[in-house]
Amino acid sequence: MNYSLNKHILTSLVFLFVLSSCVKKKDFLALQGNRDTIQQTLDATKAQLAEMETAKNQLEQNVRDLEGTIASQTSNMSSKDSKIEALNEAVSMEKAKGEAFFNGLSDLSLLSDAESKQLKEALTAMEDIPSGKARKDSASLAIVSNLKRSLGDSYSNDIQVWSKGSVVYITVSDKVFFNTGRSDLNGNSKFVLSNVAKILKDHNNIDVLVEGHTDSDPITFTSNKDNWDLSIKRAVAVVRSLQQDYEINPARLVPTGRAEFKPKGNNETEEGKKLNRRTEIILVPRIDQYLRLITGK
Numbered sequence: 001m002n003y004s005l006n007k008h009i010l011t012s013l014v015f016l017f018v019l020s021s022c023v024k025k026k027d028f029l030a031l032q033g034n035r036d037t038i039q040q041t042l043d044a045t046k047a048q049l050a051e052m053e054t055a056k057n058q059l060e061q062n063v064r065d066l067e068g069t070i071a072s073q074t075s076n077m078s079s080k081d082s083k084i085e086a087l088n089e090a091v092s093m094e095k096a097k098g099e100a101f102f103n104g105l106s107d108l109s110l111l112s113d114a115e116s117k118q119l120k121e122a123l124t125a126m127e128d129i130p131s132g133k134a135r136k137d138s139a140s141l142a143i144v145s146n147l148k149r150s151l152g153d154s155y156s157n158d159i160q161v162w163s164k165g166s167v168v169y170i171t172v173s174d175k176v177f178f179n180t181g182r183s184d185l186n187g188n189s190k191f192v193l194s195n196v197a198k199i200l201k202d203h204n205n206i207d208v209l210v211e212g213h214t215d216s217d218p219i220t221f222t223s224n225k226d227n228w229d230l231s232i233k234r235a236v237a238v239v240r241s242l243q244q245d246y247e248i249n250p251a252r253l254v255p256t257g258r259a260e261f262k263p264k265g266n267n268e269t270e271e272g273k274k275l276n277r278r279t280e281i282i283l284v285p286r287i288d289q290y291l292r293l294i295t296g297k
Contacts, residue, residue: 197246232257
């Protein structure tokens with residue numbers, strides 16, 4: 001009986017031990033599976049964290065780049081604002097000078113109403129930068145004013161001075177420069193040419209075209225062959241005087257003779273012939289520019 005009891009007890013203990021071992025192995029396997037899952041989650045989280053760190057660093061670099069660009073643009077804008085302010089100040093100064101100059105001309109009453117209006121429009125146009133044409137036009141009107149003031153009323157009926165665009169025209173009756181049918185300058189010419197020479201010395205960018213004109217009457221009592229000969233000789237005499245007597249650079253001077261073929265008046269009347277016997281002194285920014293103007297090329 002004792003033997004049977006002991007055997008039974010022993011069998012029970014073995015069963016309990018085996019049962020206990022099975023439970024522990026199952027728990028171990030479950031724990032091991034959980035550990036693997038947690039490790040995988042941890043690895044995935046670390047990878048995501050690394051990616052986020054890289055993205056963060058890139059964003060920070062982008063922010064620094066943008067801040068640098070903003071700083072550079074701000075600096076450029078400040079520099080441009082300073083330049084614009086300086087230009088505006090320069091324009092204001094030029095406008096003030098122009099207005100003062102215009103007021104001076106008005107006081108002298110040297111320009112006609114049309115010329116005064118043209119000058120004022122040119123000065124106003126100078127506000128639009130760039131406006132080189134307006135500056136040239138206003139400069140030509142200033143030359144007209146200076147010449148009229150210098151010449152005074154001595155030859156008011158025999159000398160006309162006006163401008164068209166940037167070109168200044170001086171029309172001189174033949175009796176101011178020459179005796180009838182002659183091509184040698186007389187004493188009166190010095191007064192006019194000295195004032196023209198002063199303008200040329202003050203404006204080195206101006207060239208001079210001198211045109212000789214006659215009426216249609218044929219040459220009968222001088223050594224000149226015809227009106228072509230007389231007109232070109234008269235133009236050359238003016239040019240030669242500007243060069244030799246007033247030291248104007250001959251490269252700036254161009255003489256031409258037009259004879260009776262570019263009349264201002266009717267050659268059938270004495271009044272018309274008087275208008276046609278003339279010398280025209282044309283002041284142009286550059287001769288080549290003037291030739292392009294009259295030829296259209």
